[in-house]
Amino acid sequence: QQGILWISTTNGLYSYDGISILLHKSSTFGKNILSNNRITGLLEDRSGQLWCGSESLCKYDPCSKKWSCFFVTIEQGKLLMDYIFPFYIDIENKVWCYIGKYAGIGYFDPLTETFQEAGIKAKNIVPLSNKNSFYSKLDSIWCFDQKDKLTLHTLLSKNKWQTKEFTLSLNNESLGLIYDLKVDDQKTWICSANGLYKLNVYQNVIEKIDLSDIQSNIIPSSVSFVNDYALISTFNHGLIVLNSNNNKIVNYI
Numbered sequence: 300q301q302g303i304l305w306i307s308t309t310n311g312l313y314s315y316d317g318i319s320i321l322l323h324k325s326s327t328f329g330k331n332i333l334s335n336n337r338i339t340g341l342l343e344d345r346s347g348q349l350w351c352g353s354e355s356l357c358k359y360d361p362c363s364k365k366w367s368c369f370f371v372t373i374e375q376g377k378l379l380m381d382y383i384f385p386f387y388i389d390i391e392n393k394v395w396c397y398i399g400k401y402a403g404i405g406y407f408d409p410l411t412e413t414f415q416e417a418g419i420k421a422k423n424i425v426p427l428s429n430k431n432s433f434y435s436k437l438d439s440i441w442c443f444d445q446k447d448k449l450t451l452h453t454l455l456s457k458n459k460w461q462t463k464e465f466t467l468s469l470n471n472e473s474l475g476l477i478y479d480l481k482v483d484d485q486k487t488w489i490c491s492a493n494g495l496y497k498l499n500v501y502q503n504v505i506e507k508i509d510l511s512d513i514q515s516n517i518i519p520s521s522v523s524f525v526n527d528y529a530l531i532s533t534f535n536h537g538l539i540v541l542n543s544n545n546n547k548i549v550n551y552i
Contacts, residue, residue, distance in 0.1 A: 307338035333357055334368040340385040350394050352383040356407050371398055371414050418458030443477045469505050479521040490519035508546050
């Protein structure tokens with residue numbers, strides 16, 4: 300919100316204000332800084348505060364320019380020594396996270412400064428948000444277990460979820476590593492190491508979007524939507540604009 304570009308890396312968090320670059324790093328001797336240099340996620344809430352994951356959940360206040368780190372405690376007050384992956388901030392300003400193998404999916408409540416489990420005991424899972432805005436409640440969570448399976452958890456009531464699994468393969472070919480997932484009005488768009496796909500969750504049917512008119516072996520990194528257009532960012536061919544209704548290429552840069 301302040302026009303600063305934030306870049307998360309395995310060696311700390313960088314900020315760029317258009318003039319200079321500042322590196323935020325962990326230090327044994329410092330306070331009000333990151334707990335670890337490996338950044339696992341990056342979110343901004345409605346008040347402009349920055350949240351990032353590491354061995355704790357860290358919050359940066361741009362007004363005071365100070366960091367606060369919140370650790371997860373397990374049995375007998377021991378700290379959870381695992382990385383936290385924040386992936387969504389909901390309408391109540393709760394920060395949803397993957398809290399390591401011990402807790403699975405949960406959320407951090409800034410009002411009480413406590414972590415709460417959400418009832419999804421998932422191991423080795425990368426959570427993927429299907430929301431483009433935090434002005435809503437989190438009623439479903441997609442999880443990718445890195446073994447060619449995508450799991451949709453749909454909230455039924457508090458801490459009770461309905462689970463449906465999808466095998467990520469087409470014509471005996473794996474989709475590979477998932478980079479991004481978004482849901483439009485009808486289908487789920489998947490950016491993977493082997494291309495761009497659409498998943499119909501009701502019929503459990505996967506189709507691959509043909510981008511070979513531009514270049515073969517295009518690797519999509521993220522997808523977003525503007526009206527009837529899908530904006531596809533890629534690792535190896537810039538930005539591609541598709542008609543989201545018929546999958547036709549409109550333009551590319």
